[in-house]
Amino acid sequence: MTDLIDALRELRDLEARREKLVRAIWEHAKAAEPELVQVAAELWPGDQAAAAAWLSESRGDLSPAELIAAGRVDLVLNQIHRSIHGFFS
Helix, strand or coil, rough: CHHHHHHHHHHHHHHHHHHHHHHHHHHHHHHHHCHHHHHHHHHHHHHHHHHHHHHHCCCCCCHHHHHHHHHEEEEHHHHHHHHHHHHCC
16 A cells, blocks of 8 residues: 555656646746747636646647747747637648
């Protein structure tokens, strides 16, 4: 039973660490492209945690955060705009 409790504790610690890292990614992305705050607020009103999680998740080759780091913020903004306006590719 101790192993189970230890595993649950470790899982909670990992989840807390992931949340902290996801929020750090969001802060770095906002600093790199302030327009993200505005468009993210349109897609995820009042929920910056959802925007942060979205940036961190890979869709195909690179996650939106990786695209921003690679200088392709235009692609990320286009993805968000397509989602807002219902144009999916």
